[in-house]
Amino acid sequence: MAEVIEVGEGNGAEAIARAVEVLAGGGLVALPTETVYGLAACADDERAVARIFAAKGRPSHNPLIVHVPDVGAARAVAGTWPAAADRMARAFWPGPVTLVVPRGASVVAAVAAGGPTVALRAPASAITLAILRRLGRPVAAPSANRSQGVSPTRAEHVVSSLGARVDLVIDAGPCAVGLESAVVDVSREPARLLRPGTVDLEQLRAVLPELVPYDGAGDAQRSSPGQDRRHYAPAARLSLVESVDLADAARRAPGPTGLLLLDARPDLPVAWSQVLGRDPRHYASGLFAALWAADAAGCRSLIVELPPRSPAWSAVLDRLQRAAAPG
Template sequence: METSVLKVDPTNPESDVIGRAAAVIRSGGLVAFPTETVYGLGAKGLSAEAVAGIFNAKGRPSTNPLILHVSDASEVLNVAADWPATAQTLAARFWPGPLTLVVPKRDSVPHIVTAGGPTVAVRCPNHAVARALIRAAGVPLAAPSANRSTELSPTHAGHVLKGLNGRIAMVLDGGRCSGGLESTVVDVTGEIPRMLRPGLITVPMLEAVCGRVEVGAKSEGVARAPGQMAKHYSPRTPLALCATPTDALTSAARARAQGQNAWIMAPDSKEFDQLDEGADILSALPERYGAELYDVLHMIDGAEHDIVFVVLPPDTPEWAAVRDRLTRAAARE
């Protein structure tokens, strides 16, 4: 299969380009497209056969559910059997945006989308290309990140092609994704909302709207949302997590003395003021760090380092998504 790459205006997408991509979706094919978080890999969300193509292209385990994307909140009842008051409150505040809500599913949602579970994860993305594609296709789009399973998420069209070239029909190249981290996922089926995956919308932001929010998935057999695997979002280069800049500098020096090509990745801090080589220094602001993270990890993968020592950012709500991605990226299995 030859993967077509079509340039598209990220703010005012051309109707002919969107039309071509929507035709691929309607025919059961796969199209990668930009969102405000990362590039997604879209298929007809209510077609089990089309969705199976996502799992095949990514090498994704069937136990890892997908998110259904809608172009407007009014469309959720096409896939949700119930829309709790908390869902309505959160959607009114954060949609369109990087928030996924887990709700009871309609029978029309194929089991392959939900890993056989009774709930479905739904999101309305805040990106002109994504919403135009959903509207033109006329169906909710099942769309995980457009990468091979467990590997780094893509924030550029080039990242998509690294893993999926020849495995999918089309990529809509809308430039760089602004957010850089996958959406926050919140289960609203219980009395108290529960964050299943941290993202750009933090616990304090949620609690300011809906009150107390619990954190962490329950052990209940069937995953209700993606992003729960211990190893996920991972580069090929091994990562070693360090608590402080001093730990990273010491560990890197030791590894280099043993002949390893060691690298450091860390938020900007005074400890690295004099470090002019051997490190990628990211922003000390969580939003900017998150936007840079996958791009830097993709570049690190292309540099043939033996190991990268990663300084974990502070253990605060604002950094929760970054720490989550780094922890999963560093996991061995």
């Protein structure tokens, strides 16, 4: 089983030193971020990067996000640094926005799935930023779970999913944001939103007005993760259902059945239920943990009350629709 260091008062320096030691030696470290826990390896180490793909069971065509501590480190990794990247990074880093830019030679080709671009982000986690600064090298870090499964927002999710496939887990508690970053491709014009995040399109356009939504259709070469039709999926069969149809869906679903709700529904007795509410940010922060809990409760079916179809909910809807896609 993986080594786990729980970060608390007085042991931050120990956790940082141990993480740097493992990463520098070619190991895999689960690092906490504000979005989800990432499975990190040095992005300039071909063998270490290969271990990420093997540990996750991730297909080689699916690129990884590279994590850096700041804009200066990002510029050193990029082949070129577009003006749009500079504007976005200075507005949103550290934070849950990833920028796709031309790839520099220092990044292993497999990180970018062999493509000409690389996805970069500076995470808003004090412990992870300290590790990146001490290491002095960029790290590739997709979500620390098996491919297509529910992303981990707690250290125990990482251990449950990966076990001994990861060398070290830095446990800094639950992730505050809870959904993966928005991904913006600034390597071409106009810039394109490849994956929605909790920083929504309106907020992104306030900095980059020319930004357009894009679903990746027609691109032979992927430049961003999170594009699989099925992703973020629990073991339970997930169905998205309108509020008025919840009772009928609960009656028909193979049990044990779980419910994930916007509002409490005591009239729907099922094996498991959780209310995440109508605040999209609060809902996002608890979504993946709720999916993990439904699986832990033994749910065979999970019925999810369909959230509002509005821009504020776009990231949540994206994750739920991919989780509900047929396997």
